[in-house]
Amino acid sequence: MDRQSQFVSSARQLFEEKGYAEVGMREIAAHAGFSPVQAYRIGLTKIDLLAEISIALSHEQIDNITNKFQRTPDENVSDFIHRYLVTLYASDIKHIKIRRESAAYGWMWSATYEERIRDQVMALLSPIISALTAEAHADVPACCIAIWSLYYVGYRNAVVSGASAKECLDFISPSLKLLLPSKA
Template sequence: MNFQKIKESDEVELPLLLKNRLISLVAYIQQKIEASEFDALSLATIAKDNRMTIPQLMEFGFTKSNLVCHAVVARNEVMIQTLMTQDLTHLGTTLIEQVEAYLLQMYQYDLRQLPFKTAIQTYAWTWSVVDEERFTNQAMKLMTPIYIALHANGFDRIDARCQTIWALYLRGLRTAAVGKGSAKDCLAAVRVSLNLMIESKK
C-alpha cells in the first residue's frame, strides 16, 4: 500500500454509453451472485441477458472475473463513502480503542455482505493487474482513517503497519465466513495481534 498514491476514482475510463451499460451489467452480476447462479452462467448468456454480444463484452475486457471486480468495486464504494471520512478520535479515548471501534464497523458492514464476498473469492484469484489495483486502492481508502490516527500518534512505518492491520482484518473476517462468527467474534480473533501492532511505535 502506498497511501500517497491513492486514486480518487476506482472506476475505469469508459465511453459514456458503455458506462451506462456497465451500471446495469453490475446490477445483473450482483443479483446472479447473490442468487448463487453466477458460476453456471456462460459469457454468452451474460451477453444475451444484457442485450450485448460476446465480441462487445470482450472488446472492453469484460470477462466473468472482470465483471465480478466491477461488482465488488461498486459494493465497496458504499462502504467507503460510509466509513472513510471518520475521525477516529470520536470512537475511543485510546488509539487501540479507536482502531478496534473502526474495524468493528467494517466487520459489521462486511458481515451483511458475507454471502456475496464468499461467492466471489475464486474469481478474485484471476483478476488482472488493473482489477487488483482497483481493489487495493479501495483497501487503502478504507485504511485511511487508521493511517491518519497512527500518524497523529507518532508511529513510524505506517504503510507497513496498515498493510498488517488490513491482513489481520481479512483474517478476522474468515472467523465469520468459516465459523459463522459475529462482528465481535471477528475482532476478538485478531485482538491480540492488533494490540501487538499498536503497542509499540518502533
C-alpha cells in the same frame, strides 16, 4: 443506467443469489435484458464483472464508512481502530457472498483491477493511517499492512463459520495488541 452498469447490477444480484460459479454470461445478459452478444460487445468477462462488483462494494464502504468515520476526542487509538474494524466487518458480512467469491476468484483479475483494488485498500486504511500517524506510531506502513492482513484472518471466521463482526474482531484482538499502542 448504461449497459455496463446494467450488466454489473444484474451480475451482482445473480452472484449474491446463486454464487459466482453457478451463473453464466448468458444468464447475466438475459437478466439485464440483453443478448449474450451484447454482453460480449461491452468487453466485460464474468471475472471482470466480479471485480467491478467488488470495487463497487469497496467504493460504498469508502463513501459510507471510511469518509465519515471519526475518532472521538476521548478515544484512544486502539479503541478507535477496534471500533473501525468491527464496522468494516459488519459491512463485509452484509455482502458476504460477493466478498467470498471475490476472495476465491480474485487471483484471476487483471493488473488494472488489482491496482484499483489496492488503491481502495489504501482508502479503507486511511482512518487507521491517520490515527497511527497522530500517535507518532513507529512504523505506520508496516502496521497497516499487518492490520489489513489480520483483518482478513478475522473475516475468514465469518466466511467459514458465520461469525459476527464482533467475533471476527475478538479473534484478531490478541494480535492487534502486539501492533497497537497500549490502551490508556
